Amino acid sequence: MKILQITPFFFPSIGGIENYVYNLSTNLSNKEHKITILTVNTENVQKEEIISEKVSVYRCSLNFRYHKGLISIEFIKRILSANDYDIYHVHIPFPLGLEIAVVASKIHKIPLVVTHHGEYTKGNVFFSLISSIYSKICRNISLKYVDWILFLTSSYSVSLRLNKKIRKKIKIIKTGVDIQRFSATNDGAILRKKYGFTANDKIVLFVGSLSIYNRYKGVDYLIRALHEIRSVNNSVKLLIVGEGKLVSELKELAKELKLEKEVIFATSVSDEELPYCYAMCDVFALPSISGPESFGIVLLEAMASGKPVIASGLPGVNDVVKDGITGYLVEPKNVKQLSQRILKIIKDVKLGKKFGRNSQRVIIEEYQWANIVEEFEELYNNAMCKNGDGGT
Known part of the structure; x- marks a missing residue:
């Protein structure tokens, strides 16, 4: 054909x-x-x-x-x-x-x-x-x-x-999703060292384009959520993988919230390196705020990597993330709820691993x-x- x-x-x-x-x-x-x-x-x-x-x-x-x-x-x-x-x-x-x-x-x-x-x-x-x-x-x-x-x-x-x-x-x-490329068997230890994370750091990961057309990704809300999270648990850091004109704005926001060292921007991640970014995180977050986010392939990549996922409950996205099974759905723009859900997974290691296993199973069965x-x-x-x- x-x-x-x-x-x-x-x-x-x-x-x-x-x-x-x-x-x-x-x-x-x-x-x-x-x-x-x-x-x-x-x-x-x-x-x-x-x-x-x-x-x-x-x-x-x-x-x-x-x-x-x-x-x-x-x-x-x-x-x-x-x-x-x-x-x-x-x-x-x-x-x-x-x-x-x-x-x-x-x-x-x-x-x-x-x-x-x-x-x-x-x-x-x-x-x-x-x-x-x-x-x-x-x-x-x-x-x-x-x-x-x-x-x-x-x-x-x-x-x-x-x-x-x-x-x-x-x-x-x-x-x-490519289950050979994105896998729970990948080892993110080398990248942890590259980006300055210690063994005790808990990493929240975001992956996505940061062009000016993608404000709907809601990364600013994730940075604000980190500010609340660190008032409770200062071992949590945020890795933002993506490039575009929004990076400078987001860096300025991190500076305003005194999070320059806690929010790490990785703007030149290669295709070869990307799977290992997922491998080193503790939880993946997609805090989109509006309808253009109709799916989120990055969610599948994180799930295939055996990670718990947190995403906004938008049409399309809420078909991918099974609330309470592979992670959590949160209200768009709700910084408090987003921070609470991240903290819950970070605090309860067994729950995070359970969500990660469920994520892998869903990928194998459906994607x-x-x-x-x-x-x-x-x-x-x-x-x-x-x-x-x-x-x-």
């Missing part, structure tokens, strides 16, 4: 969609499918890249960008001429990208599958207005003409305002790529049959 993955962002840009598209594509290629990833060159790197024998990337020139809205004339031309594929798979939010894919799908009679990863964050008033109009009108009209609409969780799908015709096309297919790829193959074949192709 020849599959065109259409995504607004891809590596070296860092984020949930980028990771999802890469992992889905490489795992599909292991089943002998040929994948082309068509994206926009937001990082101004080489346009063509061969990832493996069956996975290639083409990055189209970017003409204009406003917030996360991307305009690429080359992208429009490329997709309208992409007639040599069995399936289009679009990853949204991708204003204009989705609409152009719908047109190409109708022209070439190629089935179209969409994965809805979340909504854009609110920018200034003008962008928020445009984004709202697009979601309510253009996106919802476009979704009427796709074959299937995929969500990673059911709770996030029901949180969106979609009409009945669109909802009939919804399917839930979870994402997966293995081998099983997820089979679901995609079935879905793709179903879409091809609906369009008059017998499938493969």
Whole structure:
């Protein structure tokens, strides 16, 4: 099967969609499918890249960008001429990208599958207005003409305002995690030394992009929670893994709260080093404050690493974290509750280990790529049959 993955962002840009598209594509290629990833060159790197024998990337020139809205004339031309594929798979939010894919799908009679990863964050008033109009009108009209609409969780799908015709096309297919790479057998001792942690330090970990578009990650609330935690237990420290323009603001907040030495920023963590960051932490926290956080792949990475997880109880996220089983769900922006839950896990070592074991079990049962790829193959074949192709 020849599959065109259409995504607004891809590596070296860092984020949930980028990771999802890469992992889905490489795992599909292991089943002998040929994948082309068509994206926009937001990082101004080489346009063509061969990832493996069956996975290639083409990055189209970017003409204009406003917030996360991307305009690429080359992208429009490329997709309208992409007639040599069995399936289009679009990853949204991708204003204009989705609409152009719908047109190409109708022209070439190629089935179209969409994965809805979340909504854009609110920018200034003008962008928020445009984004709202697009979601309510253009996106919802476009979704009427796709074959299937995929969500990673059911709770996030029901949180969106979609009409009945669109909802009939919804399917839930979870994402997966590399259980060989992220494992409880990894040893984080070397990294503890690198970042200046002692054997007695208790480490809370956050992993995520800290670009100005990602304020919804709520890292400032986590820093404030640490301030409360250390008034009770001064062995707890916070490791923030991620880079972006928010780092300077967060460092200033840590300074205001006299936590310069207790909040450690790791802004240049390699792919090889990341699994060991999870390995050395005592608890992982994702304190997101709003809807754009529709899943949180980092939660799966932490769970696969055998760690207890704490996250905000948002649609999507609350399908991943099983409250009281793999960790805790907390109210968004509730610093007191966040600090109390972290302290409870830090204090009760047996409870933390129990949550960690439960996390690993959930990953093995529900989030293995081998099983997820089979679901995609079935879905793709179903879409091809609906369009008059017998499938493969």
